[in-house]
Amino acid sequence: MIQRIVYFPSLRKLLLRAGSNSASSKIGTNNCFASQPSPLRSHSDDEYADVDWDSLGFGLMTTDYMYITKCCEGQNFGQGQLSRYGNIELSPSAGVLNYGQGLFEGTKAYRKENGGLLLFRPEENAIRMKIGAERMCMASPSIDNFVDALKQTVLANKRWVPPPGKGSLYLRPLLLGTGPVLGLAPAPQYTFLIFASPVRNYFKEGSAPLNLYVEENFDRASSRGTGNVKTISNYAPVLMAQIQAKKRGFSDVLYLDSATKKNLEEVSSCNIFIAKGKCISTPATNGTILSGITRKSVIEIARDHGYQVLLSYIYVATT
Numbered sequence: 001m002i003q004r005i006v007y008f009p010s011l012r013k014l015l016l017r018a019g020s021n022s023a024s025s026k027i028g029t030n031n032c033f034a035s036q037p038s039p040l041r042s043h044s045d046d047e048y049a050d051v052d053w054d055s056l057g058f059g060l061m062t063t064d065y066m067y068i069t070k071c072c073e074g075q076n077f078g079q080g081q082l083s084r085y086g087n088i089e090l091s092p093s094a095g096v097l098n099y100g101q102g103l104f105e106g107t108k109a110y111r112k113e114n115g116g117l118l119l120f121r122p123e124e125n126a127i128r129m130k131i132g133a134e135r136m137c138m139a140s141p142s143i144d145n146f147v148d149a150l151k152q153t154v155l156a157n158k159r160w161v162p163p164p165g166k167g168s169l170y171l172r173p174l175l176l177g178t179g180p181v182l183g184l185a186p187a188p189q190y191t192f193l194i195f196a197s198p199v200r201n202y203f204k205e206g207s208a209p210l211n212l213y214v215e216e217n218f219d220r221a222s223s224r225g226t227g228n229v230k231t232i233s234n235y236a237p238v239l240m241a242q243i244q245a246k247k248r249g250f251s252d253v254l255y256l257d258s259a260t261k262k263n264l265e266e267v268s269s270c271n272i273f274i275a276k277g278k279c280i281s282t283p284a285t286n287g288t289i290l291s292g293i294t295r296k297s298v299i300e301i302a303r304d305h306g307y308q309v310l311l312s313y314i315y316v317a318t319t
């Protein structure tokens, strides 16, 4: 059956405002263009890309540069390189193509009023990728490598960071098993890549409430599966439910736990909070839910603001 649940993206806005004071990292001032070979063109610091910032949504808008580095199984990733954004070459037998050995992350860079750039808790994404890589038997970049790579990518694409208040530069780190395999096994080589795209609101509703379809026929994750890691293989399976929900006029899908179909888990690509007065509840991360960095930050900030935050099962009464 269909139930309407209202979700307020404005909570995330509150978080981002708070995050820009407390939890974000300042991007260093090193200019990464200096050491790059000639095909990389430098842009002046105050130059903006030719974008209509007022009509940004969440579509892919390719930017100038991407970051890429590779390593063999059992070794460590070294310093990578910036290159022009473009296609990458893959063996047809790459682990990621055949067995889905891949992880992704998503984080954002913001431009401040004074022109400085902010990343939102990038080390949290680095840690999550590391944990995911262990689960997926992949080599992964160190926390420092990951954060440094993000900073380089932002600086190289600085002109694509929207003006303050007009959005952010979305950063998409990818960790892929790119070495060739035939039998089911970890790939012998891994690629860590970051590309970027300026974005604004993820949902077309903007900061208006969303209608979520409570899904009873499809599960997003199962107990002891990979719901708690950001593997690429968790996402294509939710497309069918998402398409159906959109056809029915809903913004997205809210999943229930696969074992009992009685408890809220999360939306296709975000965590959920239920707020009542000064009490906020969110499902505990028990292995099936992605431990969102927004979720973690909302919990911290809400507690700081005197809210009671419950990490518990959230029972849904169905008729």
Ligand SMILES: Cc1ncc(COP(=O)(O)O)c(C=O)c1O
Pocket (backbone or CB within 6 Å): 106, 266, 267, 268, 269, 270, 271, 290, 291, 292, 293, 294, 295
């Ligand atoms: C399934 C899922 N849950 C939650 C989130 C939110 O994670 P974060 O707050 O770290 O962006 C995402 C992010 O894409 C996600 O894909």
